[in-house]
Amino acid sequence: MKILIVGLGKVGYAIAQQLEGEHHDLTLVDANVEALSRAENSIDAMFVTGNGAGVGTLLQAGVRDADLVVAVTENDEVNLICCLMAKKLGAKRTVARVRNPEYFREAAVLRREIGLDLTINPEYAAAQEIARILRVPAAFSVESLARGLVELIGFQLTEGGAMVGVSLTDYNRSHPGNVLVCAAKRGDEVIVPDGGFVPRAGDLIYVIGSPQETTRVLKSTGRDVAPVRRVSILGGGRIALYLAWAMESTGARLTIVERDYDRCVTLAEKLPKATVIQGDGTDHELLDTEGIFECDAFVPLTGRDEENLLMALSAQHAGVKKVLPKMSRPNYMELLRQLGLETVISPKDITANFISRCVRGFANSQGSAVESLHKILDGAMEAVEFTALAATHFLDTPLRDLHLKRGIIVAAIVHDGKVSIPNGSSQIRAGDRVIVVARSLFLRDLNDILEG
Secondary structure (H helix, E strand, O other): OEEEEEOOOHHHHHHHHHHHOOOOEEEEEEOOHHHHHHHHOOOOOEEEEOOOOOHHHHHHOOHHHOOEEEEOOOOHHHHHHHHHHHHHOOOOOEEEEOOOHHHHHOHHHHHHHHOOOEEEOHHHHHHHHHHHHHHOOOOOEEEEEHHHOEEEEEEEOOOOOOOOOOOHHHHHHHOOOOEEEEEEEEOOEEEOOOOOOOOOOOOEEEEEEOHHHHHHHHHHOOOOOOOOOEEEEEOOOHHHHHHHHHHHHHOOEEEEEEOOHHHHHHHHHHOOOOEEEEOOOOOHHHHHHHOOOOOOEEEEOOOOHHHHHHHHHHHHHOOOOEEOOEOOOHHHHHHHHHOOOOOOEOHHHHHHHHHHHHHHHHHOOOOOEEEEEEEEOOOOEEEEEEEOOOOOOOOOOOHHHOOEOOOEEEEEEEEOOEEEOOOOOOOOOOOOEEEEEEEOOOOOEHHHHEOO
16 A cells, blocks of 8 residues: 655654555655654655645655555644645545544544544543553453454463463363463563463463453463552543543542643543642652552553653552553663563554554455454564455355464454354354454455465
8 A cells, every 4th residue: 555654753653664564655754854864764665854734745745646644743733634635635545643632522523524534542542551451450451352342361470370380271171261362472482372382470471252251361360350449640641631531430549640730720620530639740758648659550641751660660669569651662661571560551552553453454445354453462463353244255164174374363253242262163154253363464354364
C-alpha cells in the first residue's frame, strides 16, 4: 500500500517504523527538518518537508495516489484539515489522531462530515489498556478479542505454581479446561509451545481463553486474582481522566496527584468520585501524608519518562503490588523490565499497533480481513483476529488436514458466541471469529495461515 504519514513526532515515527517492517510504500511529511533528518537515517521512505494540511505539500507527497493518509501531528485541527484535504484530493482512506475529548466524543460526526475513515486517540487507547490490566492485576498484559468473549493474558511464572516443572500436556490433564498456552519467552528466546513444553519459574507465558478460563489458570499458578480496590495516579493529564472514567464502574477508589491547580479544579469537576490532590508527586512528605503508596496499584502518567521511572521504582520499593508506568523511550522500558516491573504502558506503540491492524484490514477488504491485532513479546509474536467469510478457502475442513505455516497456532474459535480451543478435528465455519497466534508473519487474511 502507498501510505502517507503526516507528523513525525514519537507517534508518527513509531507508526513509520512498524509499517516499514511490513513492506509498504511510505512517504513521511513534516514541517520540522530535524525530525525528517532523524527519520532518514533509520527508515526507508520518501520524505517531504512542509505543512501536512497544505494542498501543495500533499500533492508533492503524492496524495492523489495514496491508499491511506495517517495524520498524527500534535495539533488536532491540523490532522482534521489534512484528512479533509487528502480525501478531496483523491486519497482512498484517512486516519486522524484526535486527542481533544470534545472532538473525540464527536468522532462519528467528524467521520461522516469530513470523510474520515477512523480516528485514533493514543491517550484514550492507553487508558483502556491500563483499565484492562487493572481488572486482571496478576497479568502484565491483557488483550480483549472477539468483542470481549476471548482474553489473551501474559504473566510471569513463579516458583510453586501448578504449571512450573510439568509439561503442558500433564498440566492440562491435571487442570482440564478450555484454555491454551500459545506463546512463551525464556530469557531472549521466544517459543511457540507444544504439549511437550515444560515451563520454568521466570518464564513469560501467554494464555488464551474466555475470561473465566484465564482467571482459573492464574489461580492455579499461585497468582493473586483479587480485584484492585484503590488506585493512585501520578499526573492529571488526558490519560488519567480517561482512566478514571473507565474505572468508574469497578468501584475502585482513585487518587490523582497533579501539580497544576487549574487542572486539579477541572479534574475535580469531571471526577466527583475521585480524590484530587494538588502537589508534587515526587515529594515524599506528600506521598507519606496522603498515603499515596497505600494502594493496590500505582500508575505514574506524567509527561516526563524520568519522573515516571523514578516513582515507579519508589512504589515498587514501597511494596505496591501493581505498578504501571507510562514510558515513551524504548531504552527506559527495557530498564524497567530488568528491574522487575512487568508492565510498561507506551501510547505510541499502542497507536502504531492500531494503525498496523487498520492497514492490514484496508489491504484486504474483500477477504477474511484482520479484525484486531495485538503485538506480544515486544513484537516478536502477534495475535490476529479474523472473521471467516465465504472467501476463506478451508471452511468446514478439519484443522488436522490443513498445512499451516511454521510458527502459527489457531488459538481460539468463536462460533455462535461460544469460545472453543480448537483441536485437530475442529472446523472453521463461515461467520466464526478465529484468533491466530503467530510469529510476526504480517498476516493480512485468514488464508495466509496456509503453506503455499
